[in-house]
Amino acid sequence: MNSPLLDERPTSTATAPADGNADFAFSSGRWTLEASGGEVLRPVFGRSPGAAREVIHDLQERERATGRTQVLCGMIPFDLSEPAELRMTDDAVWTPHVASGSGDVVPGQLPAAPESERFRHNVSEALDRIGSGSLEKVVLSRTMTMRLKDADRRGAEERLFDRLSAVGGRADVFRVRLEDGTSWIGASPEIIADVNDSRFVTHPLAGSLGRSPGGPDAEDATRLLSSSAKDLHEHGFVTRHIRESIGRLASELQVPVRPQLFVTDSMWHLGTRITGRLAPEVSALEAALAIHPTPAVGGTPVGPAVRTILDLEGGSRSYYSGLVGWTDSSGNGRWSLALRCASLAGQFITLYAGAGIVAGSDPESEHAETASKFGTVLRALNGLV
Numbered sequence: 001m002n003s004p005l006l007d008e009r010p011t012s013t014a015t016a017p018a019d020g021n022a023d024f025a026f027s028s029g030r031w032t033l034e035a036s037g038g039e040v041l042r043p044v045f046g047r048s049p050g051a052a053r054e055v056i057h058d059l060q061e062r063e064r065a066t067g068r069t070q071v072l073c074g075m076i077p078f079d080l081s082e083p084a085e086l087r088m089t090d091d092a093v094w095t096p097h098v099a100s101g102s103g104d105v106v107p108g109q110l111p112a113a114p115e116s117e118r119f120r121h122n123v124s125e126a127l128d129r130i131g132s133g134s135l136e137k138v139v140l141s142r143t144m145t146m147r148l149k150d151a152d153r154r155g156a157e158e159r160l161f162d163r164l165s166a167v168g169g170r171a172d173v174f175r176v177r178l179e180d181g182t183s184w185i186g187a188s189p190e191i192i193a194d195v196n197d198s199r200f201v202t203h204p205l206a207g208s209l210g211r212s213p214g215g216p217d218a219e220d221a222t223r224l225l226s227s228s229a230k231d232l233h234e235h236g237f238v239t240r241h242i243r244e245s246i247g248r249l250a251s252e253l254q255v256p257v258r259p260q261l262f263v264t265d266s267m268w269h270l271g272t273r274i275t276g277r278l279a280p281e282v283s284a285l286e287a288a289l290a291i292h293p294t295p296a297v298g299g300t301p302v303g304p305a306v307r308t309i310l311d312l313e314g315g316s317r318s319y320y321s322g323l324v325g326w327t328d329s330s331g332n333g334r335w336s337l338a339l340r341c342a343s344l345a346g347q348f349i350t351l352y353a354g355a356g357i358v359a360g361s362d363p364e365s366e367h368a369e370t371a372s373k374f375g376t377v378l379r380a381l382n383g384l385v
């Protein structure tokens with residue numbers, strides 16, 4: 001699905017094809033942004049409303065001082081009390097995105113998503129907490145770690161990026177190399193803030209069904225998801241949160257009353273495309289931070305949900321379910337959720353998947369949902385692990 005931005009970008013005149021060497025690559029629809037070098041910032045955004053404006057102000061100053069167009073890009077963690085890693089750089093080019101096809105996928109057995117008793121237990125524990133009234137929704141996640149076969153990690157990263165781009169027609173495919181040597185790669189289905197000339201789009205997803213050969217088709221999925229009180233309830237938390245959190249920054253906001261079916265390579269989701277117009281001084285970064293974390297990845301109310309996640313998951317999520325994207329000095333840009341993704345450290349790759357828990361959730365179905373969500377990266381890993 002194209003956002004208003006996608007048809008109008010790029011403003012850069014670069015013609016070089018994406019070469020896989022950039023520190024940051026982000027491909028949404030028709031364009032791939034590749035950025036490298038520049039200055040790396042580690043702001044802690046917390047809940048400070050002014051923090052995004054300070055960063056944009058620095059970007060504008062740098063543009064004035066250097067006389068060169070600057071872009072800010074990188075990742076923001078799930079937990080805003082942890083530092084982001086953002087790059088301010090003039091070495092940024094947009095090139096037309098060409099899906100390279102998935103021809104190099106070798107036949108072979110895909111690793112299965114592991115069983116996780118701990119995840120099932122965490123879902124039961126969350127249901128108890130929901131039952132006792134301390135929160136209404138929480139998104140719990142689990143991980144799976146594998147070893148890459150080949151010592152050529154850069155090569156594996158390029159392969160993964162290409163394969164995810166080939167399947168991810170409606171996904172924002174990203175590859176971010178962080179300064180500590182870790183890389184993050186994924187195919188995000190979920191736009192948090194796309195801003196072009198103050199026109200704003202966000203497209204939250206919540207309420208899911210696995211998609212596999214022989215499983216529900218689009219008609220079944222529409223029927224099942226749109227008649228599921230549990231999934232509609234789960235979705236409603238997200239649209240309400242967005243209306244409340246972006247409302248004060250927007251002069252117009254259109255929120256459709258009913259969600260629609262959204263499809264990825266591995267999932268069917270309920271999605272609502274919310275559009276609007278932001279006040280002129282509000283950047284894509286500020287809009288994304290005002291919304292994050294939505295109950296699609298955190299929960300309701302936000303504070304107790306984030307505490308429950310830290311408590312039950314037993315460690316930081318780092319950038320999983322955080323934000324990945326870019327903003328320019330005029331405030332245009334796009335930030336998506338770091339989902340259907342993996343982190344690579346040394347020869348190890350860790351995949352992440354979560355599911356929203358509300359009253360009525362079933363630990364077994366939520367476990368199956370996370371297994372389906374691993375599928376996006378697992379399929380792209382064929383032959384590499």
Ligand SMILES: C=C(O[C@@H]1C=C(C(=O)O)C=C[C@H]1O)C(=O)O
Nearest residue numbers: 206207208296339353354355356
């Ligand atoms: C948390 C994830 O996905 C999120 C949770 C969803 C749900 O619970 O239905 C749906 C889409 C995403 O907002 C994930 O992919 O890891």
